[in-house]
Amino acid sequence: xxxxxxxxxxxxxxxxxxxxxxxxxxxxxxxxxxxxxxxxxxxxxxxxxxxxxxxxxxxxxxxxxxxxxxxxxxxxxxxxxxxxxxxxxxxxxxxxxxxxxxxxxxxxxxxxxxxxxxxxxxxxxxxxxxxxxxxxxxxxxxxxxxxxxxxxxxxxxxxxxxxxxxxx
Amino acid sequence: xxxxxxxxxxxxxxxxxxxxxxxxxxxxxxxxxxxxxxxxxxxxxxxxxxxxxxxxxxxxxxxxxxxxxxxxxxxxxxxxxxxxxxxxxxxxxxxxxxxxxxxxxxxxxxxxxxxxxxxxxxxxxxxxxxxxxxxxxxxxxxxxxxxxxxxxxxxxxxxxxxxxxxxxxxxxxxxxxxxxxxxxxxxxxxxxxxxxxxxxxxxxxxxxxxxxxxxxxxxxxxxxxxxxxxxxxxxxxxxxxxxxxxxxxxxxxxxxxxxxxxxxxxxxxxxxx
Numbered sequence: 001x002x003x004x005x006x007x008x009x010x011x012x013x014x015x016x017x018x019x020x021x022x023x024x025x026x027x028x029x030x031x032x033x034x035x036x037x038x039x040x041x042x043x044x045x046x047x048x049x050x051x052x053x054x055x056x057x058x059x060x061x062x063x064x065x066x067x068x069x070x071x072x073x074x075x076x077x078x079x080x081x082x083x084x085x086x087x088x089x090x091x092x093x094x095x096x097x098x099x100x101x102x103x104x105x106x107x108x109x110x111x112x113x114x115x116x117x118x119x120x121x122x123x124x125x126x127x128x129x130x131x132x133x134x135x136x137x138x139x140x141x142x143x144x145x146x147x148x149x150x151x152x153x154x155x156x157x158x159x160x161x162x163x164x165x166x167x168x
Numbered sequence: 169x170x171x172x173x174x175x176x177x178x179x180x181x182x183x184x185x186x187x188x189x190x191x192x193x194x195x196x197x198x199x200x201x202x203x204x205x206x207x208x209x210x211x212x213x214x215x216x217x218x219x220x221x222x223x224x225x226x227x228x229x230x231x232x233x234x235x236x237x238x239x240x241x242x243x244x245x246x247x248x249x250x251x252x253x254x255x256x257x258x259x260x261x262x263x264x265x266x267x268x269x270x271x272x273x274x275x276x277x278x279x280x281x282x283x284x285x286x287x288x289x290x291x292x293x294x295x296x297x298x299x300x301x302x303x304x305x306x307x308x309x310x311x312x313x314x315x316x317x318x319x320x321x322x323x324x325x326x327x328x329x330x331x332x333x334x335x336x337x338x339x340x341x342x343x344x345x346x347x348x349x350x351x352x353x354x355x356x357x358x359x360x361x362x363x364x365x366x367x368x369x370x371x372x373x374x375x376x377x378x379x380x381x382x383x384x385x386x387x388x389x390x391x392x393x394x395x396x397x398x399x400x401x402x403x404x405x406x407x408x409x410x411x412x413x414x415x416x417x418x419x420x421x422x423x424x425x426x427x428x429x430x431x432x433x434x435x436x437x438x439x440x441x
Contacts, residue, residue, distance in 0.1 A: 020215075021222045024281070027416070030355065031283040050181050058188040062208065067218070068281065069210050069288040069324065071199025076192035083185040130193075132285050133200050137352070 004045055012060060015040050020067040023155075031144060034151040035074075037064060038123055039159060041082050042116060043104055046089065050082075057082035070131060077127040081119055088119050104164055109157075116156050117149075124149045199286065200331075209317050209324050210279060210290045216322035219278035219290055227276075227419070234419050241308040270385055271425040273297065277418050278322070282329050282355040289325040291421065294318050302383055304424040310389040310412035311335065311377060312421055329355055329415055336381050337390055340374040342367055348375075348390065348409070355415045357394065360407040367405065369396050375409050382432045384424065 019037040026033050040060055044053050061075030068074070092115040093107065104112070128144045176183065195208055210216070227234075275297075279290040293299050295318050305312040305325050313333065316326040326333055328350060335348040337360055344367035346360045360375055373393045379386025391409040399406045426432075 017218065020218065027283050030416075033283060051184055054181070054184050054188060058192070061192065065195070066208050066212075067210055067215050067279075068284075069208075069286075069290075070284060071197075071208065071286075072192035072195030076189055076196060079185060079188045079192060083181075083189075130196050132352075133196070134285075140352075 008040070008044065008056075011040055011043070012056065016060065016063055016067075019064060024068055028151065029147070032147045032151055034148065034155045035124065035127070036152060036155050036159065037074075038078065038081060038120065038152070039156055041078060041085065042119060042156065043160070043164075044082075044085075050086070053082050053085070054079060073127055073130040076130055077123045080126050081123045084122060085119070088115055088122075092118070104160065112160065113153075113157065116160075117153055120149050120152050120156065121145065124152065210288065211294070211317045211319040211322045211324040213319065213321065216278065216290065216292070216319070220292060223276065223278045223292075230419055233417075237308060237419075244308075269426060269428055271427055273299070273423045273425070275299075275323075275421055275423055277421060280327075280416075280418055282327070282416050285331050285352050287327040287329045288316070289313065289327055289418070289421075291323050291325060291423075292321070293423065294321040294323050296320050298425075299323050299423060300425075302429075304384040304388075304426075306384075306388055306422050306424060307413055307418060307420070308422075310391065311384060312413065312415070312418060314383055315423070325421075327415065328358060328411075335384070335390075336378040337375055338378040339363065339367060339369065339393075340376050340387075345378045345380065346404075346407075356411055358391070358409050358411060360409050361399070361404065363396075363405040363407060365398060365403060365405060369393060369405055369407060371395060375407070382426050382429045385426075 015037040019035065023034050023036055037060060041053070041057050044056070057078040058075055061078035062072070064070075064074040064078075065072055092111050096107070096111075124145045125141070128141045128148070132141050132144075199208075210219070273293065275291040275293040277289050278292055279288075281287045281289075289305075289312065291305075299315060299318055301315055301318060303315040305315060311328060313325045313327040313330075314335075315323050317324040328335060328348065330350060331352060333348075333350060336345065337348040338345045344363050346362040348358055348360050350358045363369065371393050375390045375393065377384040377386060377388040377390065389412050391411040391413075394408040394410040396405045396407040398404070
């Protein structure tokens with residue numbers, strides 16, 4: 001239990017720093033940034049209490065908002081993602097989730113990709129809707145969601161594979 | 169009572185989610201609607217420290233460019249100084265009235281964003297350096313924004329690339345005034361609105377600050393007219409302004425403090441009552 005807590009705390013701080021120092025300054029094509037901090041929510045231990053996941057996602061989103069001066073948009077999107085995570089897990093992993101036996105380090109790539117893709121799309125859509133905050137700019141919202149999602153999904157998958165498959 | 173407690177226990181995840189989501193939503197709405205969002209901002213010692221650390225590594229990569237900007241600015245100032253000497257020496261000006269009105273301080277930009285709808289910069293001077301809210305921020309080329317939040321050692325600047333920003337501006341040649349806004353699309357262009365159609369606008373005209381507010385003095389460069397069109401009512405022009413500043417790349421800034429500001433504000437408040 002202690003090591004799980006330790007791993008997640010380190011992940012929390014590392015992802016926060018990487019996000020605000022590197023990832024939010026990429027601005028590819030002027031506005032495309034990856035939001036890799038949601039890996040923390042993706043990889044949070046499944047058997048742990050959902051209340052803790054909600055609270056820690058809120059804290060992570062809020063910290064990101066503080067660094068990026070974005071009000072509460074990252075907090076809202078993270079909390080929402082954390083809340084719908086069980087549904088995502090069920091749809092992408094099916095039986096494995098029912099048996100509470102998902103290990104992100106050795107699931108097949110297809111399920112992982114579905115899981116990360118849907119999660120990222122939901123998160124980014126809420127993030128950019130709240131950030132633009134204007135229904136008449138719906139096209140801009142979709143454009144930002146699409147391009148940033150592609151960037152985030154690729155980076156997330158790469159990071160998850162890099163950091164978890166080495167224990168074999 | 170028992171049932172209420174049972175309900176709360178059964179739905180505790182949803183209730184917690186609802187609570188946290190509402191807090192986040194409230195903060196978002198507050199940051200969009202009020203001129204100054206107080207609660208969550210990057211002008212504090214934690215964020216300032218982290219950004220300062222990354223900036224201390226980052227700035228070595230921009231030294232060459234920074235040098236060129238400084239040399240260019242030196243050249244301009246020297247030219248202005250030489251020309252000033254020539255014109256002053258002939259006439260006698262009463263210097264008691266030309267006391268300085270603006271105090272200038274320099275600061276370094278720790279964080280700069282330009283891809284969101286409301287963009288902010290974090291700089292490394294704060295209340296301890298007597299920086300206060302509503303001071304103007306410029307670079308050697310043109311305006312950047314207005315100080316919007318301060319902590320002991322850091323401040324946050326509301327960039328002109330923000331939907332909340334309104335800056336009084338005019339066409340340099342004709343003194344027609346309007347307000348400068350941003351539509352959120354490109355960090356290289358802003359929009360100047362409410363310019364009367366009687367104004368003879370030409371592509372390439374210079375736009376500068378109007379000096380009607382106490383924040384910026386008159387005549388600080390903003391940009392040039394890229395294109396213009398009549399707005400829907402047909403009475404006013406909306407002008408696309410190409411900024412002098414590259415807002416995506418700002419290293420060192422100047423902060424302008426209007427020394428008469430408190431006097432101006434108290435006068436305005438008196439006359440409003």
